[in-house]
Amino acid sequence: MAAYAAPAAVAEDIAAYLATHRTKSLLRFITCGSVDDGKSTLIGRLLYDSRAVFADQLDALAVDSRAHGTQGQALDFALLVDGLAAEREQGITIDVAYRFFATDKRKFIVADTPGHEQYTRNMVTAASTADLAVVLVDARAGVLVQTRRHSWLAHLLGVRHVVLAVNKIDLVDFDRARFDEIVADYSAFASQIGIGAVTAIPISGLGGDNITTASPRTPWYAGPTLIEHLETVAVDDADAGKPFRMSVQLVSRPTSDFRGFAGLIDAGTVRPGDAVRVLPSGRTTTVARIVTMDGDLAEAQAGQSVTLTLADEVDCSRGCVIAAAASPPKTAAQFEATLVWMAETPLLPGRGYDLKLGTQVATATVQAPKYQVNVNTGEQLAAKTLDMNAIGVATLALDRPLIFEPYAASRTLGGFILIDRETRATVAAGMLNFALRRAQNVHWQAADIDRTSHARLKGQRPAVLWFTGLSGAGKSTIANAVETRLHGLGRHSFLLDGDNVRHGLNRDLGFTDADRVENIRRVGEVAKLMTDAGLIVITAFISPFRAERDMVRGMMAEGEFIEIHVDTPLAEAERRDVKGLYAKARAGKLANFTGIDSPYEAPEAPELRIDTTALDVDAAADLVVEYLLARG
Incomplete structure (x- = not known):
């Protein structure tokens, strides 16, 4: 079949239309706010009134409205963007829905972000590329916590323009006093957190009031409609005039x-x-x-x-x-950063996370937060960690320098994500505030006698024997027996026991997950110094998290870290419990006890595994020493 050829006049019209379309400016904006403030309905109305919905889509929308829509509504505009089945069933937005539409004056990409607190991370993703935020407020409910949280996030993520859309104004009888009250409340909050001018518009997403045409039902409002504002707001191309x-x-x-x-x-x-x-x-x-x-x-x-x-x-x-060449970005390995925590599990200070900044990747250790932000008041609160949806400021230490610019200067070289190294889930979004320079007068002091010389003098290869397992598994008993055998062989060793180090080095630490991470980090640093001295270091710690055991492995020279899993079933460990710790934990008298109300992540590929139900202490110790002798 011959290909269809459009008449010349039609082809010219199409070409002219496409050329005009290409020259239009583009505005990226998001709708955000609390649950059920009408974000999806507003976008659906914008698409409908801008004639960006095709006839077959309208037919499908009518069918969907009868099946899923609000009763009495011929067309439920929210269904144009709430595409997931779960969204339609629950009447909420879960994922971020992106839609493209255009008017005679401008092109738009709009992101409908979820209002539910559980999906705040999805809102962060959308806001990171937006030029403008339409913050919706239900005229009946007023400014809520999630309204403030989304406004905070939009501001932190560099969104330069904010529209306060007071929606469902028809449900308060187009009351000007109510509109003015909400605007005053929001403006006071916006000024407090540093948001500049806010454009406030009374709208009804369902009725179309002040969205594309001025509403006769709000004669007291003389400002622009929403679409008029979106068409005329200045899209300042902030990156165009910057260095390449x-x-x-x-x-x-x-x-x-x-x-x-x-x-x-x-x-x-x-x-x-x-x-x-x-x-x-x-x-x-x-x-x-x-x-x-x-x-x-x-x-x-x-x-x-x-x-x-x-x-x-x-x-x-x-x-x-x-x-x-004349104005390159800088490099650094320590930063102050603002974090938006997205994971259900809280931040563990001291744990290593993968940090992705543009196309760069490094391992980042997050220190305990300097403070957490109260999204209602802007107050800086003391915090030891960050829970889901919390916003805080903390110091990051990276394992290598990264090329960066502050987020205020560059979203690309200043915005990053943190990734859990075990689950590969994104746990936080972050913004680099500034680099922290190390003291210029602190240098690594070279020594004439290096670690090789120490080991040669002792006639042995340094190593770390890292015993891990549940409380009561037999770690300390086996570790002590191993050191006794090494001493008998004339080897130079030192035993670091979990209980013993908490009497001195780690006496300030408790048993929360964060304290456990710091406990292992400190022990790892001490063990590294001891291997530099040529010693065989023996440790006996529960060390419940793989990430921290991997962190210590990364501190050591290749092949020096020997992970030994003392694999004892929980029931057997409880039976041996001479200290009565399991009984206290079962009774709720001992919190954060590994195996009961705190997890233990067993090694996946340890160098040695000792099954204490099959081997006694002497046989287990012999197995470890034989392994050491075999490796030279």
Whole structure:
């Protein structure tokens, strides 16, 4: 069949329309607020009134409205964006729904974010790329906690424009006094947290009042409709006038004679011949070509995805940043950051998390928060950890320097996520405030006698024998027997026992998850110093979390950390309980007891596993010593 060819006049009209469409500015905005404030209905109404809904979609909407919609409503506009079955059944938004629509003046990408506190992390994802936030408030309920939380988050994430949409104004009989009361309440809060001008509009998502056309039912309101404001608000391209930045996402080598560096330009403008600096190496060169699928460009700017070729062969790979040579970003390994905690399990200070910043990845240790923010008052509260949806400020220590800029200057090089190393779940979103410089007068002091010399003098290889298992498993007993045998063989060793170190080094720590993490971190640092002295270090700790055992393994030289799982069933450990700890825990008199109300994460691939139901103490100790002798 021959391909259809549009008449020339039609083709010209289509081309003209597309050309006009391409030149329109783009506004990214979100709707946010508390549950049932009408966010989905508002977006559905915007799509409907902007004629962005096709006839077949309207037919489907009518069917869905009869099945899932509010009774008496011919068209339930919320169903245009609430696409998940669970959302329709519960009448709430769970996921973030993105929709595109356009008017004669501007293009829009709108994100409908969930109002439920449990899904705050989804709102954070949407707000991280938004230019404007429409904060909805139910005229009957007024400003709620989630209204304030979402406003805090939008402000923290750099959303520059805020619209306060007082929705369901029809349900308070279009009462101007009620509108003014809500505006005053919200404005006082917004001013307190640093939000500038707020545009307040009384609307009804269901009735369409003041959304695309002025409502005769609010004669006291003389401001713009919502769509008029969205069409005219200044979209300041904040990244265009900044120095050039591009995070390298991919090194492209389609042929042997082509090597390009692909990525999205984060800020600024670049042209062939421009001097650039490749970080973290700091090497300088010039841009040779700007390559795209449509051919080479004479210029590229923020928001474009391109491939750059460089005039010189320089070390550059994924995670590097190509920047203007005269004004490159900085590198650092310690920061103050604002965290939005998203996980159901709280922050564990001292635990290592994977930090992803643009295309860069590092291991980050989060210290106990400096403070947590009260989203109602803005007050800074003392906190030892952060629970789900909490906002706090903390210090991060990274295992290597990262290329960064403060979040206020760059969302790309200042915004990051934290990832749990065990579950791979995203547990927090963060914004770098500033780098913390180490004291310039503190240096690593070189010593003439190094760890190799210490070990050679003792005639042994240093090692850490890390016994882990439940309380009562037999760790301390077996560890003591192992040291006795090593002493008899003339080996230099030292035993660090869990109970003993809590009398001195860790006497200030309790048994919360956070304290357990810090307990193991300190013991790991001590064990590392002892291996530097050439010793065989024997430790006996419950050490319930894999992440902390892996952290200590990472401190040691390759092959020096020997994980020994003293694998004793819980019932057997309770039977041996000479201290009566399990009985107290079962009775609720001893909190955070491993195996009862605090988890134990068994090793997945230990170097040795000792089944104490099959081996006695002497046989277990012999097994460990034989392993050491076999490794030399």
